Amino acid sequence: SQQGEEDPQALSIQEGENATMNCSYKTSINNLQWYRQNSGRGLVHLILIRSNEREKHSGRLRVTLDTSKKSSSLLITASRAADTASYFCATYTGGFKTIFGAGTRLFVKA
Amino acid sequence: SAVISQKPSRDICQRGTSLTIQCQVDSQVTMMFWYRQQPGQSLTLIATANQGSEATYESGFVIDKFPISRPNLTFSTLTVSNMSPEDSSIYLCSVELVLGQGGSYNEQFFGPGTRLTVL
Numbered sequence: 001s002q003q004g005e006e007d008p009q010a011l012s013i014q015e016g017e018n019a020t021m022n023c024s025y026k027t028s029i030n031n032l033q034w035y036r037q038n039s040g041r042g043l044v045h046l047i048l049i050r051s052n053e054r055e056k057h058s059g060r061l062r063v064t065l066d067t068s069k070k071s072s073s074l075l076i077t078a079s080r081a082a083d084t085a086s087y088f089c090a091t092y093t094g095g096f097k098t099i100f101g102a103g104t105r106l107f108v109k110a
Numbered sequence: 111s112a113v114i115s116q117k118p119s120r121d122i123c124q125r126g127t128s129l130t131i132q133c134q135v136d137s138q139v140t141m142m143f144w145y146r147q148q149p150g151q152s153l154t155l156i157a158t159a160n161q162g163s164e165a166t167y168e169s170g171f172v173i174d175k176f177p178i179s180r181p182n183l184t185f186s187t188l189t190v191s192n193m194s195p196e197d198s199s200i201y202l203c204s205v206e207l208v209l210g211q212g213g214s215y216n217e218q219f220f221g222p223g224t225r226l227t228v229l
Contacts (some may be wrong), residue, residue, distance in 0.1 A: 033218070042202065042222035087130060090218070098143075098206075098218050100153040108140075 006089055006104040017108050019076040021104040023089030030092045032065060034074050037086045037103075046074075046087075075087075081110040111136055112205050114221035122227045123193055130189045131174045131224045133203030136222065138183035141202040144176070147223070159186045200225050 007022045023032070031050045035043040049056045049065045049072065056063050062075040076083055088103045113136040123129050133142065141160065146152040156166040157178055165178040179187045190197050203221040 006147075020142075035220075043220040045217065045219065048217055058181070092216060097155065097158070099155070100145075102152045 006087070006101045008104060009102065010107070012107045012109065013079055015081055017079055017081060019079050019083070019106055019108070021074045021087050021089075021106070023072045023101055024072070025072075025089075025091045025101075026070065027093060029067075032063075033090045033092070033098070034061075034063060034071050034072075035088045035090060035100075037088065039085070043088070044047045076106075079106075079108045081108050084108045111199040112139065112207055114203055114205060114219060116203055116221040116224050117199075117222060120225040120227075122229060125194050125228055127133045127193055128189055128191045129193065129226060130187050131201050131203075131226075133186045133221055135184045135205050139207065140183070141221040142180060142186045142205045143205060143206070143218075144178065144186075144188045145200060145202045145220075147200040149198070156188070156201075178185070190226065193226075195228045198226055219224065 005024050008068050011019055013019055029051055031048055033048045034046040036046055037043050047056055047061055047063050049063050051067055054065055059076045065072045084107050086103045086105050088100045090098045091099050114118050115134045117132045131199045143158050145155040146156050149169055155168050156171045156176055157167045159165045159180040161180045163182050165198045176189050200223040202223045204210050204218050206216050209217050
């Protein structure tokens with residue numbers, strides 16, 4: 001079964017608004033990563049947060065990790081139409097496996 | 111980081127035929143992975159390919175259907191055998207690198223994917 005589950009499944013916002021996506025997982029992890037996938041294309045690595053970290057920033061991206069709740073969130077601030085994509089969380093539990101969640105489809109309206 | 115290329119980028123195949131997908135990495139890596147992404151779905155790990163040994167398949171995937179080769183540390187192939195329309199998916203190659211000071215964390219990189227349509 002999949003380790004990560006994203007919430008919401010789909011999100012539609014106006015350009016300039018913030019977008020928040022959540023990810024929950026089931027077992028202990030070494031790290032958690034967020035990826036973006038534009039329609040029909042490969043995955044782009046956005047940010048990695050390790051199990052001993054609580055928050056990381058990269059440009060307009062902010063990721064939080066709460067290991068006690070087994071959850072993570074991805075915040076995209078001041079969204080742009082180009083942010084329209086699917087976003088996946090992926091958990092690494094060791095054993096050389098990364099397990100992907102179902103993804104959140106984000107649509108940013110210009 | 112790692113730069114990964116895949117061939118072909120897309121193909122349309124007839125049912126009952128087989129397609130071999132190639133994955134080339136710009137650096138030597140120990141672990142390579144093959145994922146499948148069915149339309150509108152997330153990624154599912156098919157198998158882990160180590161150089162010099164047989165691939166390790168995940169539940170629901172078998173070697174007869176998805177034979178994998180790993181002849182060296184920069185290259186791997188995945189064959190989708192005896193295809194049916196249900197095999198229509200994007201197939202992605204991935205590698206894992208150990209990064210950070212003292213190898214403190216692992217990061218995974220993905221190829222652009224091969225979009226397969228089976229008629």
